[in-house]
Amino acid sequence: MQGWLLGLRPRLLAALLLTSAVTLAVAALALLSPLEQRLRSDGESTVLTALGTARPELAEIAVEPATGRLNEAEARQAALVLRRRSQATLTILDSQLDVVYAGDEPTQNVPDYYGEARRALRTGKAPVSEVRDNELILAQRIKISGRHYVVVLTKRLDYVASAVRVVRTAFLEAAGAGLLVALLLGIGLATTLLRRLERLRDATRELERRGPEAEELPEDRGRDEVGELTRAFAGMQARLRRQEAARRAFVATASHELRTPLASLDGMLELLEDDLRSEQLDIEDARERATSARAQSRRLSRLAADLLDLSRLDAEVGLRSEPLELGELARAVAAEFELAAEADRRAASKARLDVHPPAQPCWAQADPGAVAQIVRILLDNALRIAPADSSVEVEVGPAEGWARLRVRDRGPGVPEPERELIFERFQRGSTTGGHGGFGLGLAIGRELATRMGGTLELLDDGFAPAHPGGCFALCLPEAQENEGSGSV
C-alpha cells in the first residue's frame, strides 16, 4: 500500500489538490477579513460625513433663550436634520450628559452611552467611535446654537456580517467547485500521463528482456517531455535494431566466409586420406590437392587476421598518436611487397610498384602500425586488380592541410554505384573479378583512418581520363612542428 502512495498518480493528485486548497484559503484570508473592516469603516465614515454636513444646519437651530437649552421640539428638529443625513439612530446629550433627545424611545430605555459621550466631550472635535455588540457607536461633540451637546449615533452593523457571510458562502462554493475541477483534472492528467509512462516502462522492460527484437513502441505524438522521451526511446530502439541487423548480417557473412573454406579444406583432406588408404595414389593428383589445401588454409588465416583486426577495432583498442614520416613508411611497406613478389615465381607477370616520395619529408600525426596496415591493404588491393605489367603508383605529399598518401592503379576502376559500398564490411567490388579478398580490407582501412582523425576515400581521378583505374587517398592530420611523441 505504501508503494501505491509513492506512485505518480496519488502524488500528482495530492499536489494539485493541495495547491488549489492553499490558493483558495489564502484568497479567503486576504479577502474576508479586509472586507469586514472595509464595510465597517465605510459605515463609520458615512455617519461622520453626515455629521459634518449637518453642522451648519444645526448651528441655525434657534434655541429658546429662556432656558438656554434645547427644548423637545428643537431637539427633534436637530435630530431630524442628523437622521436624514446619517440614516442612524441618535441620542443627544447635553454637556451635563443628560439625555435631551432619545428618539422615540423613552428616556430611561436609552442604552448607556455615557462613557462614549464623556470621552467625546473631552476630546473635543474628534469623534469617538466604538463597536459594541455588533453596533457602531459614534459620539461627537456638536454645537447647536452656540452650546455644546453630544450626539451619539448608533448604527447596527448586521449588514456587514451578512455581507461577509454571503461572500464567505460564495467563496466556499467556489472552493468546492475548484477542488472538484482540480481533482477531475488531476485524475485525467495523471491517468493519461501514467498510461503513456507505463507504455514506455513496459517497452523498456521488453527491450531489456527480448533485446532489439522487442515490439516497437506505438508512436506518441505528445509534444511534451513524455512525448520527447518516447520518441527518444523509439529512436534508440530503431538504432539498436539496425545495429542488431548489421551484426547478424556480419555474423552470417563471417560464418559463411569461415566455414566454406573449412568445408572444402575438410573435403580435400578427406579425399586425400581416402586416396592414401586405397593405396592407389596418384601422386600428381595428391600434390595438387595438398597445394590447394594449403591455399585454403592460407586464405583462412588471412580471414582470421582480418576478423581479429575488425574485432579489435570494434573493441576500440587505443591507437597511438605520434609523428611519422609518410614517405618513409610508404617505402618500407612497398619493400615488403617487393620481397614477397620475389619469393613468388609468378611475380614476373604482376604489376610493378612505384613509390614517389615527397620532395620534403611529409610528417603525419598517427599510429605507425595502423598506417602501415592501411597502406598494405591499399597496395594489396591495387596489385590484385592491376593488369600485368602496368604500374601501381604510390604518391606521398601534403595536401590542403593533410598529410596525404595516394595509391593509383590501372585496373578496371570502381563503378559509380559501388564507390561507397566497397568501404563496407564483406563488400567486394564487382570489378575485382572474384580475386582473393573478403571485402574487409577497405572497411578496416577506413575505420582505422577515421580513428586517427583522418579519411580514406576513393578519388574521382584515376591516372587520366583516358585510363580508368582506382585512386585511393589516405589523408592524415599533419604533425605539428617540434612535437614530441605521445599517446592519446
Next chain:
Amino acid sequence: MSTTETPTSLKILVVDDEETLRETLTRSFSREGHSVEAVASGQEAIARAGAGHFDVVLLDVALGAGPNGYEVCRTLREQRNVVPIIMLTALDTEADAVQGLEAGADDYVTKPFGLAELRSRVRAVLRRSGPRALGREAIAIGPVTLDRGRREVTVDGKPVRLTFSEFELLARLMSEPGRLLNRQELLRAIWGDSAYRDPRAIDVHIRHLREKLEQRPEEPQLILTVRGAGYRFQEP
C-alpha cells in the same frame, strides 16, 4: 528391403560460389559413381535445375550477388520442381535452419560438414529413387492415394506434387494408419539411420504436407498432431 532395382548412380547438381568446394564435392561424388554438375550462381542453379533432371541438389545459402540459396529453393518449388534439395549453410542457428526448410528444402547440412555426412544424405535419396520390386503397390486411405512405385500422390483423384521429404513422410504415415509416429521415427523414414537431425524439420514438412493435402490446413483431418509425441494419419 530389396535394393536390387535401385539405381547406383544419381545426377547431382552442386551450387556453391566457392570454387574449391565445388571441385571437392564434384570429385567426391564422381568417385562414388554419380554424375555431378556444379554451378556458382543462383541464376545458373535455377536454369540448370529446371532444364536437367537432377536427382538431388546440394545448394549453398550464400551465393554472392543474385538470388541466394533460399530464393533459389523457393523459386524451384514455385515451379513445382520437387527435386530433393539439401541446403549447405554456414549458419547453425535454429532460425536459419527453419528458414531453409520453410523455403522448401528437404534438409540442411551445416558447414563445415564431413563428406561422409553429405554422402549419407545422398544415399538416402538414392535408396528411394527409381521403381522398386517389392511391396510397392498403391495405398489408398480416404481421399489420399499414394503410389510408392511411381512416386505419385493423388487427393480425390487429383495429382499432388510432393517434395522428396513430404513424400517419404506421407508414405511412412500411411503405411500404418492410425498409429502414432514420433519425430525420430519420421526422420528415419526420410533419411535412414544417419547422423542426428533436427526433429523440428518434421514439423515444417508436416505443415507443408497439410497445405497440399488438407482442405483446411489449419484444422487438419488427415494428419493429426499428438501434442508432445508426434503425428498420425487417419481416415477422416
